[in-house]
Amino acid sequence: MALLTLSDVTVRFGARTALDAVDLEIAEHEIVCVLGPSGSGKSTLLRVVAGLQEPAGGRVALDGADQSGVPVHRRGVGLMFQDHQLFPQRDVHGNVAFGLRMRGAARDEQARRVEELLDLVGLPGAGRRAVAELSGGEQQRVALARALVPSPRLLMLDEPLGQLDRSLRERLVVELRGLFGRLGTTVLAVTHDQGEAFALADRVVVMRDGRIAQTGTPLEVWQRPASAFVARFLGFDNVVDATVSGALADTVWGKIPVPDGSAQGERTVLVRPAGVRLVALGEGLRCTVGARTFTGSRVAVLLRPDGPAGAPGIEAECGLREAPEVGAEVGVAFVAEEVVVLPGERRGAAQGVQAAVMA
Numbered sequence: 001m002a003l004l005t006l007s008d009v010t011v012r013f014g015a016r017t018a019l020d021a022v023d024l025e026i027a028e029h030e031i032v033c034v035l036g037p038s039g040s041g042k043s044t045l046l047r048v049v050a051g052l053q054e055p056a057g058g059r060v061a062l063d064g065a066d067q068s069g070v071p072v073h074r075r076g077v078g079l080m081f082q083d084h085q086l087f088p089q090r091d092v093h094g095n096v097a098f099g100l101r102m103r104g105a106a107r108d109e110q111a112r113r114v115e116e117l118l119d120l121v122g123l124p125g126a127g128r129r130a131v132a133e134l135s136g137g138e139q140q141r142v143a144l145a146r147a148l149v150p151s152p153r154l155l156m157l158d159e160p161l162g163q164l165d166r167s168l169r170e171r172l173v174v175e176l177r178g179l180f181g182r183l184g185t186t187v188l189a190v191t192h193d194q195g196e197a198f199a200l201a202d203r204v205v206v207m208r209d210g211r212i213a214q215t216g217t218p219l220e221v222w223q224r225p226a227s228a229f230v231a232r233f234l235g236f237d238n239v240v241d242a243t244v245s246g247a248l249a250d251t252v253w254g255k256i257p258v259p260d261g262s263a264q265g266e267r268t269v270l271v272r273p274a275g276v277r278l279v280a281l282g283e284g285l286r287c288t289v290g291a292r293t294f295t296g297s298r299v300a301v302l303l304r305p306d307g308p309a310g311a312p313g314i315e316a317e318c319g320l321r322e323a324p325e326v327g328a329e330v331g332v333a334f335v336a337e338e339v340v341v342l343p344g345e346r347r348g349a350a351q352g353v354q355a356a357v358m359a
């Protein structure tokens, strides 16, 4: 049985629907990350599970038990918010022991458990340190220890690494995944950073306007985005309308090869940057290099098709040495394995069909 089940959960703020009939299940020991643009309903999802927000409709169940009317502190969930919300006047021990004290745990049990948790999050012996003197990353660990101390059956994290610098986030995310794996913690985390979500999660949930746009393993979502929205949200810019016929998609960039078995007809097609190949001038689509951006080990190259007028730019990625100069003229070809015909009919095409039917 799922540890957490949301069935048809709707949350409204006046006329605004923050969650729109959401269904979601989380299995025990699973780490699920919710991703989505600002305002898509991520925090509301956490709040409704925690009991901080009443749903207007639907049901939240933990271990199969309906949670309506069950207050926050009786749900057995741990919560960690973006801004840590540590008590500045208390030391590390005082912060981590908070949940135990509230439960009336004996002092020696508190001391033992706090030490155990501080060891676990990599802050052994830090109990007497003042919270205000800790670095952002250390405060983050204290907040995590505090959330873990009552052994919640579900740990919920809202932008857990939000305010930390990039290198610390990358390190902590790996540590967190290892830690949750060892503890067998079930986690529901919210982040707007897809790199973080992909590194942490067994499964990601992409939200849009209060609904789930896609759910799947990081690899599934990355390889097969469910829609143009998800593809663009993941940072893919090469998304164009196409008419797919057999192994070719007819697009504004010319005919692009698509993988065997691709859906046919009026579609939207994603070409991953790795599927854009630079070839000799005179072959493929003629483009001018509009910009180059160094991304670490690769160079992102923006190509502007020389025609037809209004054709969108194409993003390619090149090795450091073969990236052409800005202004260079190049030929562009496409590699079928890196092309994805997105599920669902193109919106414009569907509207066209509807207009035709109505006429």
Ligand SMILES: Nc1ncnc2c1ncn2[C@@H]1O[C@H](COP(=O)(O)OP(=O)(O)OP(=O)(O)O)[C@@H](O)[C@H]1O
Residues within 6 Å of the ligand: 013, 016, 017, 018, 036, 037, 038, 039, 040, 041, 042, 043, 044, 045, 192
């Ligand atoms: N207390 C509230 N009163 C009124 N509207 C609210 C309230 N909380 C959230 N909303 C609205 O509900 C929608 C979803 O908000 P939510 O905070 O869940 O989004 P989010 O995806 O977490 O956004 P962000 O990434 O910016 O934190 C938004 O349109 C927001 O304006």
